[in-house]
Amino acid sequence: MLLSLSWLREFVPYEGTAQELGDKLTMLGLELEDIVRPYEAISSIVVGHVVECADHPESDHLHICKVDAGQGELLDIVCGAPNVAKGQKVPVALVGTTMPGGLVIKKAKLRGAPSHGMICSERELGLTEDHSGIMVLPDSAVPGARLVDTLELDREVLDISITPNRADCLSVLGLARETALAFKLPLTIPELPLEENGPALALPDVDIADGDACPLYAGRVIADVKIGPSPMRIRHRLHAVGVRPISNIVDVTNYILFECGQPLHSFDLDKLQGGCIRVDFAAEGERLVTLDGQERILRAADLTIRDKNRAVALAGVMGGAETEIDENSRNVFLESACFKPALIRKTSRRLGLSSESSYRFERGIDQCRTLWAMDRAAAMMAALSGGKVCPGKSHAEPRPFVPARITFRPERANALLGVELSPEFDAEVLEGMGCALEKNGDVWTASQPSWRPDLTREADLIEEVGRVWGLDTIEPALPVVCGDLSRAGEPESDFAFRMRLKRWAAGLGLNEAVNYSFVGHKDLDQLNLPKDNRISIMNPLSAEQDALRTALAPGLLQTLRNNLAQGAAGLRIFEIANIFEAAPRADERATGCVETGMLGLMLYGSRFDGSWPQSSEDADYADLKGIVENLREFLHLPALEYAAYEGEHPFLLPCVAIRADGRTLGVMGRVRPEQADAFYARKDVWLAELNLEEIRRLHDAAAIKFAPLPVFPPVRRDITIMANRSVRIGAVLAHIAGLRLPLLENVVLHDCFEPEDSEERNLTFRLTFRHADRTLKDAEVDKEREKVAQSLVRDLGVRV
Known part of the structure; x- marks a missing residue:
């Protein structure tokens, strides 16, 4: 989240530095990543007054200007912009100035005329892409003054990392609340009065098919608008927080989104059909061209905004191209709504279509401020476009917001935090967060603020109290752990067994690999692994992770490739993890999945570490078998039997099956060279996969016998x-x-x-x-x- 310090000060009277604010927010859990100064590159640009402007005698498009830049004398500047004229206030780059693109301004002669500076366009200043002419400043600008001061540009912007649970901080208003709470400052929301002085146009009727999917939908009509660029202040503020200005109507929706966290969307009212808006799910296979020009194929689980005949927007994600605002738009239908986060997240992930709107809807917005944000945006649109807000609004709210009522006990908070906080401090924090408190002795009841969907239980409130107190100030104390002899002799837990195996492997000089349980179907295909027992991921993180692993080999080979790509000459690794296979139909598992613990071993390259003076022989089958035999002795397993693998193994050749006491424990062998080559391997790759479930059974059944140590030499x-x-x-x-x-x-x-x-x-x-x-x-x-x-x-x- 990019936070303009000057924008924040419109809500709270904070007078400290950006670094002090960032440090305080970091200790509150909102980590400061960086402090950006977006207009530092043009800090030396000054305001100039064009005193004279004459045509260049040797050119049909150049002009010779005499400019007062506050230097005590007029500067001769040659300018080729078609809109330069006498009497204008313009930005001037003096001799010696380095422009944002790296150009250094020097004294020059253009067609014989001396030039001591440059009159700049918005693109040359890095403000917008407009280069149709020079930038003309307001008449109130003072010659010689710095441009950044004249335009009141945002000097410092804080880049703050917001955790997923703090959706309320994805706006200036949300961070202003945190600042007010942290520094005990008053919070003031600037009012923007709304006047319904437009014509009485027919408002679209709103129909919501599923109240759980869309608890609230509202809209207003702004008539007789004139599409054009936004004022400099709006454009430059959006530019400072990384948003490209488009037009006065679109810029307002982006401005309100960053200001109060409410995503909005503007439709061209004249392009909507049937005089109605319906919030409903798409038809399977329905198509919609979104604002980015891409045709999207929708599914029945995608929530859409529809007029009478078609889908006109993907709810909470992106609008449709057929109803977008353009230079010919005259009547605007402004949408403000609240959607179920899970639905927006699924659609956005499936289509690979992320936007500032979907980012906020996925995390949850303040339903109680939805109408307020719409009215604020409507008033702002009317002011910037010359339009008028029509009386009334389209509004449907099948699921009004009901705040959670949470029990809070000050004594419980002190016990969990390990510090003694006064009830007065607890009340100050909770009320400062927006909670309405009802005190009944030692048990309080707090009403959840509408902008904090993450507060649902007492532990959440205790965490907030501790966060404001300062978790860094709480002295760490290790808990007292008492051994209980009554549990001595109980069977070893699976976790303890695996940890013991990890210590064994580390003791042999093996490095542990920890890989994702998700792999790609193409990875499994590459190793010729069966397809009938795979489990596909319905909503994968990426195309490379669309299945659960049925073997440890894909992850181990990926680890090998990554290490070889970084210049490693050899590798000795192990992994202890589960594999996942589809359960047979006769298996009544609720998950439909069979998980099996496995131990993977991989050897590649030199037998010894390069820092040791041994010979540079490569590891081979004997090394891998030696590790397996060492494991047998470590776990006191019965003698192992090694036999050629029956049939053809998918990725090992030669392949040896490992058995003990009539049970198959796993396989080991060399990865087929043609398959290992895909992972950058230029030497033999030796790999073993052992079934930990079978090994554990044999280990638990083993009877350890003690014998005296031999006295006489062998x-x-x-x-x-x-x-x-x-x-x-x-x-x-x-x-x-x-x-x-x-x-x-x-x-x-x-x-x-x-x-x-x-x-x-x-x-x-x-x-x-x-x-x-x-x-x-x-x-x-x-x-x-x-x-x-x-x-x-x-x-x-x-x-x-």
Whole structure:
């Protein structure tokens, strides 16, 4: 919200600086983003008086002017504007002035005539796009005075960030209320008397089809208007708050919108058909050309403003082109209404059509000031256009505003805020906000102000009292947390389980990724994920987020792409989150959705961080499997089984299915290169997705057994076998474990060498032997190793 400091001072007598006001509003929850000085670039422009004006002897369009710019002598200035004339007061840029476009004014000769400055047009000053001629100032302007002072331009504009719940602050009036409350100043609303002195034209009848969708609709007719530019003061004030001036009628609706927060719309009365206005929903597929020239295809949920035969505006969003005000308009129908915020928000989001009006209607407006704003705008239009306000108004209000009655207890406020506030302070704040108080001992009743739709319960009022007191002045105090042994031994919550997994992953050096649950259908299609179990978003934030994720891979790969785009050489990340699948018809879930907790792991690039002096080898399948095995040990899960994925996985090749105790826990493997390439990957991407629901079941069922730590040292021996490539490593490990040798404690694959042009590969296994009661001798260990070797040769057909 852009707030002009001079505009604010028309409502409250604030005499402080813009920075002081911004700091105070920030502490009240209305954060100051910036202080803009919109006319600083023309602060050196002065007023000049054209004393003489003669045609240039060497040109048919230039004029030689002698200008009094308050410098003590007349300046010779050559001007090419067709409207320059003797006796005018004009803006003058003196020699040395830098114009808004960057042009530096210098002494020059034009067709032999000296020129010591420039007489400016509005476009050259950055005020409007008008460059048909120079800007002519009022006769009261004083030569030599600064232009910004003469035109009373807004020097300082505060850019204030408004939170969604504070719709009342989207206007000068709303921020004036906050300023008056903060600095204990009186609030005065300048009156603009309305005179109904126009002809008695027939007013359109108003019909509202749904009172919940439109609680109030009203309109007035201003007859015999003359369309033209607004006065300088109006145009420059709108320009200062970022609005382009259009015409006197349209500018008034924008002016009132910023002044009191009530969106208005002007129709050309002569273009409305049937002498009636109906607020109703559109017909499915109906078309409407809006003021921006775009044809909109409407839906049955879109609220429209209609005359007898057609839709003439999208309610609360934008008017229609067929009834817009143009230079030939003579009679204006001014609309002022209140609409249901949710309806306006849905239409605006669906069409991608946001306006200053829809922004305010989406958050809620002051219904009780709707008619006041209309009358104020009608009086202003009549004054600026020479028109006259016709007697009476079109008005329908099926749902009058009923304020909420809220209980407030001063003692409760003190307890929640942790400070002792006096009842007098509480009453001062609440009444200063506009609440009508009824005090009945320790329990008060406050009536909700019509401009504060966010105040509906006692906690809201307590927050307001604390906000004005100063939340920054309240000393922070940590709550006392007492352990309750009666809850010891209860099952671990899902949240605690996930937090424990996050600490485990961070301990392994993995970085956590937190991605949106929303993805795009095209992201899911890119990974060949099934379409039958997807859940589409009815009102997506964007086209890239129109479905719920059915796997963690799309988000993890997007994270990979973002990191690679920023120059990252490697990535080791994890994500713990839910995926969403459409529930089967037989499933009686109320949401129609099945949520499953998943753990995602992704490795890319270098195995080690670049700051460590290890070799620059890339992570591979063994690294990913090692993390999965580490998770198994951390959660005390049963032994995992790894098998080739049955069928073709949508995005992993090769793909390994992970099972334990007859349950499928997930998959891991390499992302297909052609799919990984779309995410800027130039190396192998290793990814695993594990089902946390199944893992939790196995974890809860695990029985932890304790054994004494070994006292005597282990003895290790390596054994290398030459085996055909068809011999699976898992089969070798299972065979050795099946020997049940009493001294054999552990066996792992230590190395694998695959010679070129050979059907065999060399597999080296490391055997660990240990005795519980004594130190082993080499002869014992060698004997046990030989048993293993002979058994492998005999039963698996390998060579040692």
